[in-house]
Amino acid sequence: MSTPHFVPDELMAEARTASGGLYDFGDASFLPALEVLCKALDDEAQLSETGRYVFRLKLVGQLTTRLRVEEDLRLHPEIADEAVAPPLVIVGLPRTGTTKLHRLLSRDPRFWWMAFWESQFPLPFPGEALAKPEARIAEGHKLVDMMTTAMPKLMAIHPMAAEEADEEVMLMEHSMLSAFDAYANIPSYSEWLSRQDQAPAYRFLKRMLQHLQWQKRARGIDGKRWVLKAPHHLQRMDVLLDVFPGAQVIQTHRDPLRSIPSIASFIDTLWRIYSDTADPVEAGLTWSERMRRGLDQTMRVRETAAAQFLDVQFHDTVKQPLDVVRRIYAFIGWELTPDVLGRMRAWLVEDEKSHSATHEYTPEQFGLSDAQIERDFARYRARHITA
Numbered sequence: 001m002s003t004p005h006f007v008p009d010e011l012m013a014e015a016r017t018a019s020g021g022l023y024d025f026g027d028a029s030f031l032p033a034l035e036v037l038c039k040a041l042d043d044e045a046q047l048s049e050t051g052r053y054v055f056r057l058k059l060v061g062q063l064t065t066r067l068r069v070e071e072d073l074r075l076h077p078e079i080a081d082e083a084v085a086p087p088l089v090i091v092g093l094p095r096t097g098t099t100k101l102h103r104l105l106s107r108d109p110r111f112w113w114m115a116f117w118e119s120q121f122p123l124p125f126p127g128e129a130l131a132k133p134e135a136r137i138a139e140g141h142k143l144v145d146m147m148t149t150a151m152p153k154l155m156a157i158h159p160m161a162a163e164e165a166d167e168e169v170m171l172m173e174h175s176m177l178s179a180f181d182a183y184a185n186i187p188s189y190s191e192w193l194s195r196q197d198q199a200p201a202y203r204f205l206k207r208m209l210q211h212l213q214w215q216k217r218a219r220g221i222d223g224k225r226w227v228l229k230a231p232h233h234l235q236r237m238d239v240l241l242d243v244f245p246g247a248q249v250i251q252t253h254r255d256p257l258r259s260i261p262s263i264a265s266f267i268d269t270l271w272r273i274y275s276d277t278a279d280p281v282e283a284g285l286t287w288s289e290r291m292r293r294g295l296d297q298t299m300r301v302r303e304t305a306a307a308q309f310l311d312v313q314f315h316d317t318v319k320q321p322l323d324v325v326r327r328i329y330a331f332i333g334w335e336l337t338p339d340v341l342g343r344m345r346a347w348l349v350e351d352e353k354s355h356s357a358t359h360e361y362t363p364e365q366f367g368l369s370d371a372q373i374e375r376d377f378a379r380y381r382a383r384h385i386t387a
Contacts, residue, residue: 005052006038006059015063020126022067029200030066033176033193034059040186047184051274055183062174068123069174069211082210087244088332090229091237091298092252093291095262097317099158100351101252102229104321106165107343110334112223114212116140117162119170122208130218137162153269159354169232171208175201179232182267184274185282190290198236202243234294237301247308248332251298253384254314256377257370260288264366284366288376295380313386321348 008031016022037059041047047055073079088111090098106113117133117140125135140162148160172178178201181190209226216223233240241247264284271278302309310331316324325344329336363369374381 004038004042005047006041006056008034008038011038011056011059012063014060015067018060018064019067019071022071024070025063025066026070027200027204030174030176033196034063036192037176037180037186037189040189041184044186044188045184046275046277048274048276051184055274058173062176065123065174069207072123072211073207076214079210079214080207082213084206084209084213084244085225086246086248087209087226087228088248088250088328089233089240089244090227090250090252091233092231092312093234093254093256093259093263093295094158094231094266095259096252096254097312097314098229098231098252100321101250101312101317101324102165102227103351104325104344104347105227105328107347108340109221110224110340111227112209112213112216112221112225113165113227114168114171115163116144116160116166118212119166119168122171122212124215130215131220133215133219147273151269151273153265158266165227165229167230167232168205168209168228169230172201172205172232174208175204177201181286183270185271185279185286187286190286198239199243202236202239206243231291231294234291234298237298241301241305241308249309250312250328250331251309251384252312252314252317253386255385256291256373256381259314260284260291260373260377261361261363261366261368263287263291264363264368265361268366280365281367284363284368288368288373292376292380295377299380299383311384 011034012025015025041052041055045051045055088105090102090105092098102113105111117137120140120143121136124130124133128135144160144162169179173180177193177196177198180186181193213223237249261284264280264287267287268278268280268283271283310328312324312327322341322344326336363373
Protein backbone atom coordinates (compact mmCIF):
# COMPACT_ATOMS: atom_id res chain seq x y z
CA MET A 1 0.00 0.00 0.00
CA SER A 2 1.39 3.42 -0.97
CA THR A 3 2.30 5.99 1.66
CA PRO A 4 -0.51 8.56 2.11
CA HIS A 5 0.30 12.04 0.84
CA PHE A 6 -2.45 13.72 2.86
CA VAL A 7 -2.28 13.03 6.60
CA PRO A 8 -4.35 15.36 8.79
CA ASP A 9 -1.87 15.43 11.68
CA GLU A 10 0.98 16.28 9.31
CA LEU A 11 -0.98 19.05 7.61
CA MET A 12 -1.97 20.52 10.97
CA ALA A 13 1.64 20.38 12.19
CA GLU A 14 2.77 22.24 9.07
CA ALA A 15 0.10 24.86 9.68
CA ARG A 16 1.20 25.33 13.29
CA THR A 17 4.77 25.85 12.10
CA ALA A 18 3.66 28.28 9.37
CA SER A 19 1.64 30.27 11.93
CA GLY A 20 4.62 30.67 14.24
CA GLY A 21 3.48 28.13 16.77
CA LEU A 22 -0.22 28.86 17.16
CA TYR A 23 -2.24 25.92 18.38
CA ASP A 24 -6.00 26.67 18.50
CA PHE A 25 -7.85 25.73 15.28
CA GLY A 26 -11.24 26.71 16.74
CA ASP A 27 -14.41 24.68 16.26
CA ALA A 28 -13.37 21.02 15.99
CA SER A 29 -16.05 20.20 13.41
CA PHE A 30 -13.40 20.55 10.69
CA LEU A 31 -11.50 17.48 11.91
CA PRO A 32 -13.79 14.67 10.63
CA ALA A 33 -14.15 16.55 7.35
CA LEU A 34 -10.39 16.88 6.97
CA GLU A 35 -9.93 13.16 7.62
CA VAL A 36 -12.49 12.13 4.99
CA LEU A 37 -11.11 14.67 2.52
CA CYS A 38 -7.51 13.51 2.96
CA LYS A 39 -8.43 9.85 2.43
CA ALA A 40 -10.43 10.70 -0.70
CA LEU A 41 -7.56 12.76 -2.12
CA ASP A 42 -5.18 9.84 -1.63
CA ASP A 43 -7.52 7.05 -2.74
CA GLU A 44 -9.62 8.58 -5.51
CA ALA A 45 -8.41 11.91 -6.88
CA GLN A 46 -5.54 10.58 -9.03
CA LEU A 47 -3.69 13.83 -8.46
CA SER A 48 -0.61 14.60 -10.48
CA GLU A 49 2.62 15.44 -8.67
CA THR A 50 1.87 19.11 -9.23
CA GLY A 51 -1.72 18.61 -8.16
CA ARG A 52 -0.66 17.01 -4.87
CA TYR A 53 1.76 19.85 -4.21
CA VAL A 54 -0.80 22.57 -4.93
CA PHE A 55 -3.59 20.83 -2.99
CA ARG A 56 -1.29 20.37 -0.03
CA LEU A 57 -0.40 24.07 -0.12
CA LYS A 58 -4.11 24.89 -0.24
CA LEU A 59 -4.98 22.79 2.80
CA VAL A 60 -2.03 23.92 4.88
CA GLY A 61 -2.83 27.51 4.02
CA GLN A 62 -6.45 27.10 5.04
CA LEU A 63 -5.49 25.44 8.32
CA THR A 64 -3.00 28.23 8.98
CA THR A 65 -5.76 30.77 8.40
CA ARG A 66 -7.94 28.96 10.95
CA LEU A 67 -5.17 29.31 13.53
CA ARG A 68 -4.68 32.97 12.77
CA VAL A 69 -8.40 33.71 12.88
CA GLU A 70 -8.58 32.36 16.42
CA GLU A 71 -5.52 34.36 17.42
CA ASP A 72 -6.90 37.55 15.89
CA LEU A 73 -10.14 37.08 17.80
CA ARG A 74 -8.14 36.63 21.00
CA LEU A 75 -6.11 39.77 20.38
CA HIS A 76 -8.99 41.82 18.93
CA PRO A 77 -12.24 40.69 20.59
CA GLU A 78 -13.99 43.65 18.97
CA ILE A 79 -14.05 41.64 15.71
CA ALA A 80 -16.82 39.50 17.22
CA ASP A 81 -18.85 42.69 17.81
CA GLU A 82 -19.09 43.40 14.08
CA ALA A 83 -22.77 43.15 13.19
CA VAL A 84 -23.41 41.32 9.91
CA ALA A 85 -26.66 42.66 8.46
CA PRO A 86 -28.88 40.26 6.49
CA PRO A 87 -26.97 39.87 3.23
CA LEU A 88 -28.17 40.00 -0.35
CA VAL A 89 -27.16 36.64 -1.84
CA ILE A 90 -26.97 35.82 -5.56
CA VAL A 91 -27.49 32.12 -6.31
CA GLY A 92 -28.06 30.12 -9.45
CA LEU A 93 -26.37 27.53 -11.57
CA PRO A 94 -22.87 28.53 -12.67
CA ARG A 95 -22.91 30.21 -16.08
CA THR A 96 -26.22 31.99 -15.44
CA GLY A 97 -24.94 35.56 -15.07
CA THR A 98 -24.18 35.43 -11.35
CA THR A 99 -20.67 36.86 -11.70
CA LYS A 100 -21.78 39.74 -13.92
CA LEU A 101 -24.59 40.63 -11.54
CA HIS A 102 -22.36 40.35 -8.47
CA ARG A 103 -19.70 42.64 -9.90
CA LEU A 104 -22.29 45.09 -11.19
CA LEU A 105 -23.90 45.44 -7.75
CA SER A 106 -20.47 45.82 -6.13
CA ARG A 107 -20.24 49.23 -7.80
CA ASP A 108 -22.57 50.53 -5.09
CA PRO A 109 -20.42 51.63 -2.09
CA ARG A 110 -23.30 50.79 0.24
CA PHE A 111 -22.57 47.10 -0.30
CA TRP A 112 -19.80 45.22 1.42
CA TRP A 113 -18.18 42.75 -1.01
CA MET A 114 -15.13 40.49 -1.10
CA ALA A 115 -12.50 40.79 -3.81
CA PHE A 116 -10.67 37.73 -5.15
CA TRP A 117 -7.48 38.76 -3.37
CA GLU A 118 -9.38 38.85 -0.08
CA SER A 119 -10.78 35.37 -0.71
CA GLN A 120 -7.24 34.00 -1.08
CA PHE A 121 -5.53 36.12 1.57
CA PRO A 122 -8.31 37.04 3.99
CA LEU A 123 -6.05 37.96 6.91
CA PRO A 124 -3.36 40.63 7.03
CA PHE A 125 0.16 39.39 6.40
CA PRO A 126 2.47 39.48 9.45
CA GLY A 127 3.53 43.06 10.00
CA GLU A 128 0.95 44.42 7.56
CA ALA A 129 -0.95 47.53 8.64
CA LEU A 130 -4.70 47.01 8.47
CA ALA A 131 -5.09 50.09 6.30
CA LYS A 132 -2.44 48.99 3.78
CA PRO A 133 -3.17 45.59 2.15
CA GLU A 134 -1.08 46.30 -0.96
CA ALA A 135 1.09 43.21 -0.48
CA ARG A 136 -1.96 40.94 -0.44
CA ILE A 137 -3.41 42.66 -3.48
CA ALA A 138 -0.13 42.12 -5.33
CA GLU A 139 -0.14 38.43 -4.38
CA GLY A 140 -3.71 38.20 -5.64
CA HIS A 141 -2.62 39.53 -9.03
CA LYS A 142 0.24 37.03 -9.16
CA LEU A 143 -2.15 34.19 -8.38
CA VAL A 144 -4.59 35.23 -11.11
CA ASP A 145 -1.72 35.46 -13.60
CA MET A 146 -0.49 32.00 -12.61
CA MET A 147 -3.96 30.43 -12.86
CA THR A 148 -4.84 31.95 -16.20
CA THR A 149 -1.42 31.13 -17.66
CA ALA A 150 -1.68 27.51 -16.54
CA MET A 151 -5.26 27.16 -17.78
CA PRO A 152 -6.18 29.87 -20.35
CA LYS A 153 -9.73 28.45 -20.71
CA LEU A 154 -10.55 29.80 -17.24
CA MET A 155 -10.89 33.35 -18.56
CA ALA A 156 -13.60 32.27 -20.98
CA ILE A 157 -15.46 30.29 -18.33
CA HIS A 158 -15.04 32.44 -15.21
CA PRO A 159 -13.38 35.84 -15.72
CA MET A 160 -10.59 36.14 -13.17
CA ALA A 161 -9.71 39.52 -11.69
CA ALA A 162 -7.80 40.07 -8.46
CA GLU A 163 -9.69 43.21 -7.47
CA GLU A 164 -13.19 42.24 -8.56
CA ALA A 165 -15.89 40.61 -6.43
CA ASP A 166 -15.66 36.84 -6.13
CA GLU A 167 -17.27 33.88 -4.36
CA GLU A 168 -17.40 33.50 -0.59
CA VAL A 169 -17.33 29.70 -0.98
CA MET A 170 -13.56 30.11 -0.93
CA LEU A 171 -13.87 31.33 2.66
CA MET A 172 -16.13 28.39 3.51
CA GLU A 173 -13.43 25.96 2.38
CA HIS A 174 -11.60 26.69 5.64
CA SER A 175 -14.32 24.69 7.41
CA MET A 176 -13.31 21.63 5.32
CA LEU A 177 -17.05 21.24 4.68
CA SER A 178 -17.16 22.67 1.18
CA ALA A 179 -16.94 22.08 -2.55
CA PHE A 180 -13.45 20.54 -2.73
CA ASP A 181 -14.88 18.19 -5.34
CA ALA A 182 -14.83 21.14 -7.72
CA TYR A 183 -11.05 20.63 -7.83
CA ALA A 184 -10.87 16.84 -7.91
CA ASN A 185 -12.98 13.73 -8.41
CA ILE A 186 -13.47 12.59 -4.80
CA PRO A 187 -16.86 10.82 -4.69
CA SER A 188 -16.48 9.38 -1.18
CA TYR A 189 -15.96 12.88 0.23
CA SER A 190 -18.88 14.24 -1.81
CA GLU A 191 -21.21 11.52 -0.58
CA TRP A 192 -20.08 11.95 3.02
CA LEU A 193 -20.49 15.73 2.82
CA SER A 194 -24.07 15.40 1.55
CA ARG A 195 -25.01 13.74 4.86
CA GLN A 196 -23.37 16.30 7.16
CA ASP A 197 -24.72 19.32 8.99
CA GLN A 198 -23.52 22.31 6.96
CA ALA A 199 -24.08 24.89 9.72
CA PRO A 200 -20.39 24.98 10.81
CA ALA A 201 -19.36 26.07 7.32
CA TYR A 202 -21.87 28.93 7.34
CA ARG A 203 -20.98 29.95 10.89
CA PHE A 204 -17.33 30.10 9.82
CA LEU A 205 -18.33 32.23 6.84
CA LYS A 206 -20.11 34.65 9.17
CA ARG A 207 -17.00 34.95 11.35
CA MET A 208 -14.90 35.67 8.28
CA LEU A 209 -17.33 38.35 7.10
CA GLN A 210 -16.99 39.97 10.53
CA HIS A 211 -13.20 39.90 10.16
CA LEU A 212 -13.32 41.38 6.68
CA GLN A 213 -15.71 44.11 7.81
CA TRP A 214 -13.35 45.00 10.64
CA GLN A 215 -10.46 45.26 8.19
CA LYS A 216 -12.47 47.30 5.70
CA ARG A 217 -13.45 49.81 8.37
CA ALA A 218 -9.74 50.26 9.10
CA ARG A 219 -9.29 51.14 5.40
CA GLY A 220 -12.07 53.72 5.60
CA ILE A 221 -14.58 51.53 3.77
CA ASP A 222 -18.10 51.42 5.17
CA GLY A 223 -21.13 49.52 3.97
CA LYS A 224 -24.65 48.59 4.99
CA ARG A 225 -24.90 44.94 3.98
CA TRP A 226 -22.96 42.27 2.10
CA VAL A 227 -23.68 41.26 -1.45
CA LEU A 228 -22.61 37.61 -1.74
CA LYS A 229 -22.59 35.14 -4.60
CA ALA A 230 -22.04 31.40 -4.84
CA PRO A 231 -23.84 28.59 -6.70
CA HIS A 232 -22.71 26.45 -3.76
CA HIS A 233 -25.64 27.76 -1.69
CA LEU A 234 -28.23 26.06 -3.91
CA GLN A 235 -27.72 22.78 -2.07
CA ARG A 236 -27.74 24.39 1.37
CA MET A 237 -30.32 27.13 1.07
CA ASP A 238 -32.05 26.15 4.31
CA VAL A 239 -28.79 26.47 6.26
CA LEU A 240 -27.96 29.80 4.62
CA LEU A 241 -31.30 31.27 5.70
CA ASP A 242 -30.92 29.84 9.22
CA VAL A 243 -27.44 31.29 9.80
CA PHE A 244 -28.25 34.59 8.07
CA PRO A 245 -31.86 35.27 9.10
CA GLY A 246 -33.53 37.89 6.93
CA ALA A 247 -31.19 37.29 3.99
CA GLN A 248 -32.67 38.16 0.58
CA VAL A 249 -31.85 35.95 -2.39
CA ILE A 250 -31.58 36.75 -6.08
CA GLN A 251 -31.92 33.49 -8.00
CA THR A 252 -30.63 33.59 -11.56
CA HIS A 253 -32.08 31.31 -14.23
CA ARG A 254 -30.88 29.95 -17.56
CA ASP A 255 -32.02 26.87 -19.39
CA PRO A 256 -29.98 23.89 -18.10
CA LEU A 257 -29.66 22.79 -21.73
CA ARG A 258 -27.19 25.70 -21.99
CA SER A 259 -25.76 25.94 -18.48
CA ILE A 260 -25.17 22.29 -17.53
CA PRO A 261 -22.72 21.46 -20.37
CA SER A 262 -20.93 24.73 -19.60
CA ILE A 263 -20.64 23.76 -15.93
CA ALA A 264 -19.26 20.38 -16.97
CA SER A 265 -16.60 22.10 -19.05
CA PHE A 266 -15.68 24.34 -16.11
CA ILE A 267 -15.33 21.42 -13.68
CA ASP A 268 -13.34 19.41 -16.22
CA THR A 269 -11.00 22.40 -16.61
CA LEU A 270 -10.52 22.66 -12.84
CA TRP A 271 -9.94 18.92 -12.41
CA ARG A 272 -7.23 19.05 -15.07
CA ILE A 273 -5.27 21.57 -13.01
CA TYR A 274 -4.79 18.89 -10.37
CA SER A 275 -4.90 15.63 -12.33
CA ASP A 276 -3.48 14.38 -15.62
CA THR A 277 -6.19 11.71 -15.85
CA ALA A 278 -9.34 13.73 -15.18
CA ASP A 279 -12.39 12.13 -16.80
CA PRO A 280 -14.66 14.66 -18.59
CA VAL A 281 -17.61 12.24 -18.58
CA GLU A 282 -17.30 11.77 -14.83
CA ALA A 283 -17.17 15.55 -14.41
CA GLY A 284 -20.28 16.03 -16.54
CA LEU A 285 -22.46 13.35 -14.99
CA THR A 286 -21.39 14.10 -11.42
CA TRP A 287 -22.04 17.80 -11.61
CA SER A 288 -25.22 17.54 -13.64
CA GLU A 289 -26.66 15.42 -10.84
CA ARG A 290 -25.21 17.77 -8.22
CA MET A 291 -26.89 20.77 -9.79
CA ARG A 292 -30.19 18.93 -10.16
CA ARG A 293 -30.21 18.20 -6.44
CA GLY A 294 -29.30 21.79 -5.64
CA LEU A 295 -32.14 23.24 -7.68
CA ASP A 296 -34.60 20.77 -6.17
CA GLN A 297 -33.47 21.71 -2.66
CA THR A 298 -33.83 25.42 -3.32
CA MET A 299 -37.30 24.93 -4.82
CA ARG A 300 -38.34 23.14 -1.62
CA VAL A 301 -37.02 25.97 0.56
CA ARG A 302 -38.82 28.55 -1.56
CA GLU A 303 -42.15 26.95 -0.77
CA THR A 304 -41.96 28.44 2.74
CA ALA A 305 -39.76 31.49 2.11
CA ALA A 306 -41.07 32.85 -1.19
CA ALA A 307 -40.92 36.52 -0.15
CA GLN A 308 -37.14 36.29 0.34
CA PHE A 309 -36.49 35.43 -3.32
CA LEU A 310 -36.32 37.46 -6.53
CA ASP A 311 -36.01 35.69 -9.89
CA VAL A 312 -33.76 37.02 -12.65
CA GLN A 313 -33.47 35.51 -16.12
CA PHE A 314 -30.03 35.22 -17.71
CA HIS A 315 -31.10 36.85 -20.95
CA ASP A 316 -32.28 39.91 -19.00
CA THR A 317 -28.95 40.21 -17.17
CA VAL A 318 -27.15 40.10 -20.52
CA LYS A 319 -29.48 42.28 -22.58
CA GLN A 320 -30.89 44.77 -20.06
CA PRO A 321 -28.73 44.66 -16.93
CA LEU A 322 -29.77 48.02 -15.57
CA ASP A 323 -33.45 47.08 -15.76
CA VAL A 324 -32.55 44.03 -13.69
CA VAL A 325 -30.72 46.29 -11.23
CA ARG A 326 -33.82 48.49 -10.88
CA ARG A 327 -35.90 45.41 -10.01
CA ILE A 328 -33.31 44.36 -7.43
CA TYR A 329 -33.27 47.78 -5.77
CA ALA A 330 -37.06 47.79 -5.59
CA PHE A 331 -36.84 44.31 -4.02
CA ILE A 332 -34.38 45.42 -1.31
CA GLY A 333 -35.97 48.82 -0.78
CA TRP A 334 -32.94 50.94 -1.75
CA GLU A 335 -32.87 54.07 -3.86
CA LEU A 336 -30.83 53.66 -7.04
CA THR A 337 -28.99 56.96 -6.98
CA PRO A 338 -27.62 58.75 -10.09
CA ASP A 339 -24.07 58.29 -8.74
CA VAL A 340 -24.46 54.53 -8.38
CA LEU A 341 -26.16 54.26 -11.75
CA GLY A 342 -23.24 56.11 -13.32
CA ARG A 343 -20.73 53.77 -11.69
CA MET A 344 -22.64 50.77 -13.01
CA ARG A 345 -22.87 52.14 -16.54
CA ALA A 346 -19.11 52.79 -16.58
CA TRP A 347 -18.38 49.25 -15.36
CA LEU A 348 -20.64 47.71 -18.01
CA VAL A 349 -18.68 49.51 -20.73
CA GLU A 350 -15.37 48.21 -19.39
CA ASP A 351 -16.74 44.72 -18.78
CA GLU A 352 -17.91 44.43 -22.39
CA LYS A 353 -14.35 45.06 -23.57
CA SER A 354 -13.06 42.09 -21.57
CA HIS A 355 -15.23 39.47 -23.31
CA SER A 356 -12.86 38.30 -26.01
CA ALA A 357 -12.22 34.67 -25.07
CA THR A 358 -14.48 31.92 -26.42
CA HIS A 359 -15.74 28.85 -24.58
CA GLU A 360 -16.36 25.95 -26.97
CA TYR A 361 -17.63 22.49 -26.01
CA THR A 362 -20.36 19.97 -26.75
CA PRO A 363 -22.59 18.16 -24.21
CA GLU A 364 -21.43 14.81 -25.56
CA GLN A 365 -17.85 15.53 -24.47
CA PHE A 366 -19.10 15.20 -20.90
CA GLY A 367 -21.47 12.26 -21.25
CA LEU A 368 -24.50 14.55 -21.44
CA SER A 369 -27.40 14.84 -23.87
CA ASP A 370 -30.32 17.18 -24.39
CA ALA A 371 -32.77 14.37 -23.65
CA GLN A 372 -31.10 13.57 -20.33
CA ILE A 373 -30.96 17.23 -19.27
CA GLU A 374 -34.60 17.80 -20.24
CA ARG A 375 -35.60 14.76 -18.19
CA ASP A 376 -33.51 15.53 -15.11
CA PHE A 377 -34.39 19.23 -14.95
CA ALA A 378 -38.01 19.02 -16.11
CA ARG A 379 -39.51 20.35 -12.88
CA TYR A 380 -37.10 23.25 -12.66
CA ARG A 381 -37.49 24.17 -16.33
CA ALA A 382 -41.28 24.12 -16.06
CA ARG A 383 -41.21 26.44 -13.06
CA HIS A 384 -38.44 28.91 -13.84
CA ILE A 385 -37.38 28.97 -17.48
CA THR A 386 -39.10 31.51 -19.70
CA ALA A 387 -39.03 31.49 -23.46
